[in-house]
Amino acid sequence: MRRGTAWLVGTGLTLAACGVSLSTPTGMQTTAPIPVSGGVGERLVARERTITVDAATLADAVVDQEAVSQPPPGTWLVIRLTAEATKEAVPAGFAYTQVVVDGRTTVASDRVPSSFTRVTLQAGVPLTGELAFQLPPGTDRGIAEIRFLPLPTAPQLDSITIVRLDLADLPHPPAATVEPPAWSDR
Amino acid sequence: MGARSRILASGRLGDVERRAALGPEDWIAAIVVTGFIGAAALLGGLGDRTVESVDVAADTVYSSELLDLTVHDARAVDALPDQYIEAKAGTRLLVVRMTITDRWDLPISADGYAAGVTTSLFSGKHAVVLPADTTPVGLATGWYAGTENSTAPVFQPGVTTEVEVAWQVPANAVEGDTVAIALRQATPKHFEVFADERSIMLATGDVEARFEVPLTKGDAG
Numbered sequence: 001m002r003r004g005t006a007w008l009v010g011t012g013l014t015l016a017a018c019g020v021s022l023s024t025p026t027g028m029q030t031t032a033p034i035p036v037s038g039g040v041g042e043r044l045v046a047r048e049r050t051i052t053v054d055a056a057t058l059a060d061a062v063v064d065q066e067a068v069s070q071p072p073p074g075t076w077l078v079i080r081l082t083a084e085a086t087k088e089a090v091p092a093g094f095a096y097t098q099v100v101v102d103g104r105t106t107v108a109s110d111r112v113p114s115s116f117t118r119v120t121l122q123a124g125v126p127l128t129g130e131l132a133f134q135l136p137p138g139t140d141r142g143i144a145e146i147r148f149l150p151l152p153t154a155p156q157l158d159s160i161t162i163v164r165l166d167l168a169d170l171p172h173p174p175a176a177t178v179e180p181p182a183w184s185d186r
Numbered sequence: 187m188g189a190r191s192r193i194l195a196s197g198r199l200g201d202v203e204r205r206a207a208l209g210p211e212d213w214i215a216a217i218v219v220t221g222f223i224g225a226a227a228l229l230g231g232l233g234d235r236t237v238e239s240v241d242v243a244a245d246t247v248y249s250s251e252l253l254d255l256t257v258h259d260a261r262a263v264d265a266l267p268d269q270y271i272e273a274k275a276g277t278r279l280l281v282v283r284m285t286i287t288d289r290w291d292l293p294i295s296a297d298g299y300a301a302g303v304t305t306s307l308f309s310g311k312h313a314v315v316l317p318a319d320t321t322p323v324g325l326a327t328g329w330y331a332g333t334e335n336s337t338a339p340v341f342q343p344g345v346t347t348e349v350e351v352a353w354q355v356p357a358n359a360v361e362g363d364t365v366a367i368a369l370r371q372a373t374p375k376h377f378e379v380f381a382d383e384r385s386i387m388l389a390t391g392d393v394e395a396r397f398e399v400p401l402t403k404g405d406a407g
Contacts (some may be wrong), residue, residue, distance in 0.1 A: 069333045074345060098301055104291045104343040105301050111330065136344025 031156035038163055046159035048090045049121060051148055053163045054128070055080045058140060059176035062132050064114045066180060071111040077133040077144065077167070078176040082184045085121040092119045092127075093150040099133045100145045101167065106133045114180045129181030141168040237371060237392040244399040247285075252372045252388070253294070253341070254287040255315065257397035260367075262360035263404045266352055269327055277323055278360050281352045282367055282399070283331060284315070288341040290374070292386070296328040296349070297338040303374070303386045308351050312390045315351070318366035320359035327352045360401060369395040 036046045043052045061073045077099060083092060095117040097108045108117055108131045116129030148161040226232055242248045247256045260282045265272040273279045293300040296307045307314050308326035316322065330339050331348040339349050359365075371391035 072347075105293065106342045106345075107293050107300050107340060109342070110337060110340055111333075134342050134345050136342075139344075 033155050033158055033160040036159050036161050040163065040165055042163075044161045044163070045086060046148075046161045048086055048150060048159075049092070049148070049161070050084050050086055050126075051161045051163075052082045053079050053146065053165075054082055056165055056170050057176045058167060058170045058172045059174065060172075061175040062109075062112055063175050063177045064112050065177065066114045067112065071109065071132070071134070075135045075137050075139050076109075076176060077135055077170075078130055078178065079133075079146065080128065080130050081116065082126050082128045083116075083121055084126040084184075085123040087123055089120055089122050090150070092116065092121050094119075094131055094148070096149045096151060097131055098147045098149065099135070100147065101135060101139055102142050104136065106135055108132065109134050112178050114178050116181045119181050126184035127181045128184040130176075130178045132176075132178055139167065140172065141166075143167070237394050239368075239393045240395045242395050242397045244397065246397075248369065248395045248397070249289065250369060250371070250394060251289070252314065252374075253289050254285075254346075255369050255395070255397075256285040257367050257399050258283040258285070259402070260365045260399050261402045261404055262365075266327075269329065269352065271327060271352060271354075273354055274323070276357055277354045278357045279352045280317060280322075280355045280360050280365065281350055282365075283348070283350050284367075285346060285348045286315075286341055287346040288343050291343055292374075293343060294341045294388075295338055296340070296351075297325075300340050303388075305388055308353070312372075312388055314370050314372045314388060314390060316368055316370075317353055317355055317359070318368035318393065318396050320355045322353040322355050324354050360403070363401060364398050365401040367397040367399065368393040369397070 036044050038044045040053050040056060043050060056077065056079045059076045059078060062071050062076045062078060064070060083094075094115075095108055095110070099106045108115065110117070111134070112132040115131050116127070117131070119127060119129070121127065144165050144167050146163040146165070148163075149155065150158070223232075240248065242257070245256060245258055247254050260280060262278045262280055263273075264278060266279060266281065271279060288294050292303050294303060294307065295305050297305070297309065305314075306312060308316060308328055309322070310325070313326075316326075328339055328349050328351040329337070331350050339347060341347055371394050372388045373391070374386050375389040376386050
């Protein structure tokens with residue numbers, strides 16, 4: 001084989017290998033969770049949990065009905081949701097819920113003891129409660145993507161409930177009250 | 187003229203000699219590699235990376251790549267009843283009040299797991315904030331300042347949070363009027379566990395800031 005041909009073939013094979021490498025899905029892509037998406041008020045049925053975000057509020061403070069010491073003032077996104085198990089009892093896992101705004105990920109605050117974080121969901125028994133997220137100060141616009149994860153990380157090949165809302169559209173009272181989860185009247 | 191030169195001059199190269207003879211591609215590759223290594227050496231890429239530690243006073247904010255840190259004050263006590271901690275014989279509890287702002291785009295747990303990030307901010311091999319001149323005994327305990335909640339704080343992106351952290355340290359390490367707290371360099375490091383590429387830990391490096399803060403002493407917290 002002539003030298004020029006060898007270079008040409010070698011370069012071609014290298015480029016082809018690069019193409020194969022770049023077009024091969026990563027492990028994360030091949031095992032990515034399956035999104036179940038919607039907006040406020042939509043009943044979203046995932047594999048283990050059915051979730052409806054009923055309302056959302058941006059507030060400067062959170063008042064926890066049962067807390068000994070109140071969480072600090074700040075920019076708080078408080079969502080009210082109704083949830084139940086689809087087939088059998090499962091931990092709600094709402095402590096792992098994330099909100100992504102402008103590329104920043106915030107997890108449900110552990111500073112609001114009454115929030116909907118430590119409950120077990122039963123099939124056919126919807127519960128209503130609140131989750132609070134402390135956002136960077138002054139975050140009052142942009143699309144917030146709420147991701148309900150059953151685990152601390154995105155589950156592999158499992159469904160993940162996603163609710164999107166526009167922060168600019170939310171009411172902005174001085175304070176939002178968080179009450180312990182209770183049976184829903186639905 | 188040597189044997190090799192005679193063979194080259196005669197143009198009669200055997201397989202071995204042909205392979206041993208350097209062609210222009212070899213020289214180009216050698217020059218490129220040598221140039222690359224030389225440039226890396228000139229830019230300091232082959233030397234040890236050293237970081238100058240900055241001295242920071244109490245109540246002064248220092249911004250690292252990962253977080254803003256202000257260390258306010260410290261106290262040495264024998265027990266913290268609210269946190270159910272008691273110092274062992276020969277040790278005391280060094281309790282430090284500090285304010286932290288997460289500058290990253292993911293939450294950082296003081297000790298545990300949040301949004302795919304595993305961190306132990308105040309304890310262990312990859313501790314980011316720790317006493318500068320002594321080695322703590324066991325694990326640190328952190329909590330939100332002004333609360334009796336003893337769960338490990340989670341620092342949310344862009345949110346400033348005041349916390350207290352207690353380390354158990356040798357008693358002779360907290361005899362002076364001041365105590366030094368170190369902030370180490372920390373870089374997020376992605377790693378794969380069963381194809382979960384979102385797992386992230388913090389890799390720590392040299393001390394980049396040293397906070398000297400007043401130390402008060404008490405019998406119990």
